[in-house]
Amino acid sequence: MSFSLYTYLSLGSALLGTLATLTGTVHHYGTLINPSTAEASIDTTNRPAENRFTKTVLSNDLNEPMELAVAPDGRVFFVERHGKFYMYDPVQKKTRLLHDFPVKAVEKYLNGLLGMTIDPNFNQNHYLYFFYTIQDKEQTRQRIARFVITNDNTLDLASEKSIIEFPIDLEVSAHTGGSMAWDTHGNLFISTGDNTVPFESSGFAPIDQREGRLTFDAERSAGNPNDLRGKILRIHVEADGSYTIPEGNLFPKGTERTRPEIYVMGCRNPYRISVDPATSIVYWGEIGPDSGTDGPQGPRGYDEFNQAKKAGNYGWPFFVGDSKPYHQYDFASKVVGTLFDPNAPINNSPNNTGAKQLPPTNKPMVWYPYNKSDEFPELGVGGRCAMGGPVYHYNASLQSKTKIPAYYDKALFMYDWMRNWVFAVRLDDQQNYQYMERFMPTTGDFRRPVDMEIGPDGSFYMLEYGSVYGIDNDDARLVRIDFNPGNRAPVAQITAKDTIGLAPLTVAFGNTSYDYDKSDQLKYQWRFEGNQVASTEARPTHTFRKNGIYKATLTVTDPAGQATTDTLTIKVGNTTPSVAIATTDNSTFFFPSETPLRYSVAVSDKEDKVIDKNKVKVALTFIPKVAGNDSQIGHQQISASYNLGKSLIAGSDCKACHQVAAKSVGPSFTEIAKKYQSDKTATAKLANKIIIGGGGVWGEHAMSAHPQLSREETTEMVKYIFSLGMQPADNHLPQQGSLVLKDHVGSEEQSRYILTATYTDKGSVGGTQPKLALMKSDALVLRTTKVLAGDADEIHEMAKQGRRLGNINNQSYFVLKAIDLKSIDQLTYHYASLDQTATIEVHTDSPTGPVISTANTTATGDRRKFADVTTSIQNPGGKHDLYFVFVKPDGKNLLSLEWVAFQRKDAANTMNAKADGK
CATH class of the missing domain: 2.60.40.10 (Immunoglobulins)
Structure with missing residues (x-):
C-alpha cells in the first residue's frame, strides 16, 4: 500500500508493484516479469552475458538526486532537489559540493532544483544549465538559467543568465517536469509538467471547470497552447543568453494565442526526456493518471514511453494511452458528455487562454497500465513511473575498456522508477518500435532509477533515488555501469x-x-x-x-x-545457549473456548554455570486475525507469523512511500495500525481501498488504485500492517507456568498466540574484548483450530481460490506441516460439491504415508452450497506433516473446500455452531 507520488516527481502511478499471482512468474524488485511473445523470439545468440556488466557506486547517501550530466573529460555533475549541486571527480574519485542553490524546495510543494545539463560546446564555453524554482514578490516561477563553471570547478554565480521563466501555481504539489536535453543542431529541449492537482478526479482526466477550481483543470496548462506547462519546449540559446525559436516547432511564431516555444504539448509529466544525438528524435516517459479501471469518465490510467519525430500534440488531459479518449465531464452535475475527438480535439475550458482548436493527437510508442498489458506484457504489473532515454550509439573507434558493447547499438534505454527495471528498446531503420528486452534483469539491483546518461567513455551513468520517497535514503546514489569484454574476476565464496x-x-x-x-x-x-x-x-x-x-x-x-x-566472521570463546519451550498441551492449536496453556522454558549454557533468570525473557503475544502461511511456523520461525502479508509488502513498492515506524510521504505502518486498531471494519475497507485507490485521510497525497492485486492479497497486507501495532500482552512471564488463553474468544478465526523465550548469555570466558555475548530464542506458535484451506502449506493439482481450494481431482492433495494432534479427536470439513462424491484421506508425512483419518463427502447440489462432514482422526504422536488426499478414481472437479477444523469431541458442537453462524 502506498500513497501515489503526486509530487514534483508526480509518481502518480500506483506505488504497489506486488504479486498478481504467486506462481509461474519471476519476481524482480516488486515487479512481475512475464516473457512476451516478442522477447521470446529475440535472437540472443550475441547477447553479452549479464555478468560482464558491473555496477560501481561512485557517490552514496545522496538526498533526492534529480538529474546528471557527464562532461567530455569524465566529470559527472548532478543536482539534488533541495538545491545542492555536486561534481564527481573521476581522477580523485571524490564528490564535491560546488554550490547550494537557495531554491524553493519546501516539502509541501516539492519543487526545487529539478534538473541540469551541460552545453554541447562545453569544452569551449564551460556553460551549465539549471532548472530550478524561485519565488519573489509572492510569485513562484520555474527558471532555466545558464552559468559558467571555471577551470577550478567554481560555479561563477555572477555569470548567471536567466534563459526562460514561466509562472507556476505553487499550491499544486504535482507534476513539475524538469529535464533538459540537446539535439544535433544545438537546440535545447525542456520538459515541464502540467502543474495540476490530480487528487479529486477519481484517477481520470482533471478537467474541472468549476469556478475556484483553477488548479484542478489541466486544460489551463497541458491542454492550453498558450501556456508553457505540460509541454516539451524547444529553443535555441544564443551567446548573450537570449533565445530564438527553431523552425518546425508546433506553432509557428506569430500564431494567435499560442507559444512558439512549444515542440510537444499534451503532457502530464514528462519527467525525463532524451534526444537521440543521431536523429534528433525526442523520447520521454509520460507518468500517467491513477484509475485502475475504465469508468464513466473514460479509460483507466496508463504510463507511456513517447517518441516525437516531429512537433506534435500527445493528448493530455483529453486522451491517455494510445489516444484513448476521455469523456467531457461536468464535475458539478456529474453529467458525462461526449468523447473527445483525437483527430480534432477542442479545448472549451474557460481556463484556457489559448486557441481552442488543438492539433490532432499522436499515439505513444509504448503504453502500459497497472495490470498486465496486452500489448507489452513483458513490462509486468504494479506501480508505474516511466522515464525515457538515452539512445546508445556504439563507437568502434572509441578507446574505452568499459563501453557498452555493439549488441546495444541504436537501442533506446527506458526505465521505470517504480518497477526498478531498465529495458533496451529496438527500433527499425525508420525508428519505429520493434521489440524490447530487459537490461541486467538479475544483477542490476536498480534502486529507483531517476536519470540515466551515456558518458564519454561509453559507460552508463545513473542516479538512483533510493528506496523510500521523500527522505534522505542511504541507498540514494550515483552509479556507473561498465562492460567488461575480456577476463572477468573470479568470485570468492x-x-x-x-x-x-x-x-x-x-x-x-x-x-x-x-x-x-x-x-x-x-x-x-x-x-x-x-x-x-x-x-x-x-x-x-x-x-x-x-x-x-x-x-x-x-x-x-x-x-x-x-x-x-x-x-x-569466526567467534571464539563462547557457545550458543540452548532455549526450548515445552508444553504438555497441544503445541499447534489453541481451542475456541478459554483454555489454559501449560508451559515451561528450559535454558542451558555450557559457560554459564548459573542461569540468570532476569536474562530469560518470556512473552506472550496475541495477533488477531493475521493470516498467511502460518502453518509453517515452527519453534525457530516466529518471524513468519505474518508471512504472507509481510512477503507481499516486501515484494512490492510499499516502502517507496511507507516505512514501518518512520514517516515518509505516507504514514508509517505502525501509525496506520494504531489509527484503525478499534475499527472492526477497517480490514475490509482498507483492503478494498488499496485496490480502488483513494485519499483524504492522511493529507493531500492520494493512494493510487492497484487493480492488479486480488482482494485476498490486499487483505493479507492489511492484516500484516495491523499486526505491527500489537504489543506483547506480558513481557515478564515466569519460565514456567499456566496461561489462560482468552483474547481470541469471539474472534478466533485466523488468530495467533506466540509464546517466545529469549536468553542472552554472559559472554565469552576469559574476559575477551569485545565481550562475546550470544543470544538464542525459541517460539511456540498456536493457531486457531479452524484452518482455511487457502492457507495450506503446499497444494498439488488443485487451485487456490482465495480462502478456498478448488479444481480438486482424484489424487489432488494439500499439506499442513508440523501438526500436533494431541487432544484432537476428529476433523470437520466445510465443503461444497455440485454432483460428486469423494473420499478425503489424511496421510502422515507423505501422500502415501499411513492413513489416520477418512471422510466421505456427498454432493451438496450447488457449488455455492456448503455443508459439513465430521470424521474421527487418530493421533500418531509427535508432530507430523499431514497430507489431505482426495480420492475418487477418474474423478474431476470433485468439490470446493473452504476449511478444515481440528476438534476435540467436547468442543465439536461449539465449533459447528460457530460455523453455521459464520
Missing part, C-alpha cells in the same frame, strides 16, 4: 559449518569459489588471524587457540591476476 565455539576452535573451511571464464587454475590465499597468508589450499583447516572475534578472509586470483575477496 567461503563456507564453514562451525563458526562459533570455545578455544581451541578448529574450523574446516569450505570453498565454493568459481570463475566465469571457467579457469581451473585459481589461486587461493587464506588469512585467519592477521594480514599474513596462512594457507594456499583450496579447503584448509585452521585452529583458533585464543578467544576473540576473527575475520577469516579468502582471496581468489585467476591466471590473469584478477582477484576478489570474501570474509567470514
